[in-house]
Amino acid sequence: MAVLDKEIDLSVSNFGTTRQRDYDLAVLPWGATEPHNYHLPYLTDSILSHDIAVDAARIAREKYGIMVMVMPPISLGAQNPGQRELKFCVHTRQETQKAVLTDIASSLYHQGIDRLVIINGHGGNMFKGMIRDLTVELPGMLIACSEWYRVLPSKDYFEQPGDHADEVETSVMMYYHPQLVNLEEAGEGRSRGFKPETLQAGVAWIPRDWSRVSEDTGIGNPALATAEKGEKFAHDVAERYAELFRDLVTTDLY
Numbered sequence: 001m002a003v004l005d006k007e008i009d010l011s012v013s014n015f016g017t018t019r020q021r022d023y024d025l026a027v028l029p030w031g032a033t034e035p036h037n038y039h040l041p042y043l044t045d046s047i048l049s050h051d052i053a054v055d056a057a058r059i060a061r062e063k064y065g066i067m068v069m070v071m072p073p074i075s076l077g078a079q080n081p082g083q084r085e086l087k088f089c090v091h092t093r094q095e096t097q098k099a100v101l102t103d104i105a106s107s108l109y110h111q112g113i114d115r116l117v118i119i120n121g122h123g124g125n126m127f128k129g130m131i132r133d134l135t136v137e138l139p140g141m142l143i144a145c146s147e148w149y150r151v152l153p154s155k156d157y158f159e160q161p162g163d164h165a166d167e168v169e170t171s172v173m174m175y176y177h178p179q180l181v182n183l184e185e186a187g188e189g190r191s192r193g194f195k196p197e198t199l200q201a202g203v204a205w206i207p208r209d210w211s212r213v214s215e216d217t218g219i220g221n222p223a224l225a226t227a228e229k230g231e232k233f234a235h236d237v238a239e240r241y242a243e244l245f246r247d248l249v250t251t252d253l254y
Helices: 043-066 094-110 128-137 167-176 227-250
Strands: 025-030 068-070 117-119 142-145
Touching: 025 043, 025 094, 025 128, 025 227, 043 068, 068 128, 068 167, 094 117, 094 128, 117 227, 128 142, 142 227, 167 227
Parallel strands: 025 068, 025 117, 117 142
Antiparallel strands: none
């Protein structure tokens, strides 16, 4: 379960706490606002990125003496065709995301915080180009990006991992926020892939049309999800992130 910690979670912190600490690194959870089958919240990507980031920050403090502050999650995600038409699904342009990231990174840079890790929970978000631009605009600022669900092989933890509102996301949400999951209402997450072999093989990439890919917006059956699976995966992912934080703060990159 998620635990409040004012030293490392800006969502619940205050200046009375932060002014007494020196921080080595900031973490920015990033997600989206979109449907997640019938059983998970719209903000699932943001919630899970945030909670895993907080666990990782706690481990980094306790095991390595690294002080990390987790920023409030950003719920602005790029959406595929066929998703924008879904009620309350919000598509955020790349230039909008870049503007938000630039303002956050610039603020931290001005305050002397020159290490930032983006923990992304939404597959449609792509930060590499933005980060390259920011390293020119903010000399000495180190910005890393990562997708939490790809840190470790999900097949080692789950029986039927998919890629949206699946067994993975559902299990981790059941661990952190069981009150937000109603598995009885979940669709089966059946999905259709591309027919051309060249697209299946990755010869080229095009965005999937969500209205033709999935009926319940899910990709992957969540039926086998459990809080126990979610706890094990989330803990191991957080451990790896804590190691990353340590390395970015204490180790020469080259």
